[in-house]
Every structure is written in structure tokens, then in C-alpha cells.
Amino acid sequence: MIIHGLQKLTLLDFPEHTACTVFLAGCNFRCPFCHNSELLNAATADPLMDDAELLTFLSKRQGLLDGVCITGGEPTLRPDLDKLLKEIKKLGFKTKLDTNGTMPDVIKKLVDSNLVDYIAMDIKSTPEHYELLTGVAVDMDAIRKSVDFIKFCGIEYEFRTTVVKGLHQLADFTAIGKWLKDARAYYLQPFVDRDSVLQKNLTAPTDEELNAYLNEVKKYIPNSYIRGK
Helix, strand or coil: CEECEEEEEECCCCCCCCEEEEECCCCCCCCCCCCCHHHCCCCCCCCCEEHHHHHHHHHCCECCECEEEEECCCHHHCCCHHHHHHHHHHCCCEEEEEECCCCHHHHHHHHHCCCCCEEEEECCCCHHHHHHHHCCCCCHHHHHHHHHHHHCCCCEEEEEEEECECCECHHHHHHHHHHCCCCCCEEEEECCCCCCCCCCCCCCCCHHHHHHHHHHHHCCCCCEEECCC
């Protein structure tokens, strides 16, 4: 497997773990606020290393790191993801999967095979607004199936939404709160601009707006938080 990026140390991406983050290219969404646009197309993304080189790196970090985050792109599109996770687990690391939820059967297979210890699923918006926020046609049945499975899968998880001014409104978080009611954890992440973002001139909500969204969603998901503040 080709690896397209590696953050050698993160204290933020995997809650309560010292970890590294592995980036895999290829995604089936085209979110206007995407930070990793260079990873959207697996055929054109610059390779960094292969899986053998990654495993060599990880073997030298045993005892220093205790977790590995797999992100993208959308990792569940990679047919050999399970093989990579198996090798990472053999080295004694906990694993975290970042996903957009479009491949529920893959998520279930990974969890049922004990290859994932933590899942973070992005919730782009309300079901009615998903296509606006992803830039593509979306199979919402698959998204709902992933949400329902993750909520009761028995491992640690979180749902999270990157909040963009003008693309999200207060009513969206009423609907999201009802949809994800009583989830283990839900995070609002204010949009941060970067050169790699697909759509230019996007901005973050104000602190006042973000706090209003948080207070609204807390009515349905008490364990809701603002990440990055």
C-alpha cells in the first residue's frame, strides 16, 4: 500500500494517546472546506512511502507511541486497509480510523475483526444538506447505516462536524442533535483556512455562533464539545 503522508507525532488526533497520523489518498467526497485536497485523487497524489517503510518506522516507535491514526482522503476506499491495520496491531499499537461513513460494511468488518479501537466519523451536515456540503451525490442510507452501527459498536467513537460560516445554520444543529441523539461524543470543529482548501474565501463561525450551535446540540447530545477552542 502507498502511504501519502505521515505526521510523526500527534497529541490531539487520538484522544488520550500519543500517536502518529497516516494519510491515505483517495476520497469520494469533494467538500468545499477540505484541508487535504491534494489527497483527493489517489492516482495523482504524491507518494511518501510504502507500507513496509511505514511498518519499519512504527517498529522503531514502539514504546514511544501507543496509537496510530489512519486518515485520508477516505481510508475505507482502500481494499487493503484491513491488511495494513493487522500489521499495525501486530506491533502493539492502538488504531483510530477517520471516516466519512460512506462504506458501512467496511467499517463493520474492521470493527468485527478487532482492527480498530476508536472511530471518528465526520458528519457533514443534516441529511437534507449533505450533497451541498460534500459536492457529490450521497447515498444517505449508507451514511445512516454507519451512524447506527458506530453508536452501538462497542468501541470508543466520536462524531464531528467542521463548522463553516454560511454553510451551517443553527437549525442544522437542531437536526444533527436529533439525528445523533445521546451519542457518546460529538465535536464541533471551527473551520480553519489553508491554501489547500478547495473553495476560497470560506470563514469560520464567530465564537458567539459556535457557542449557540453547541448549546443547541447539547440539548440532544450532552457530551458535545468545541474542539480547537
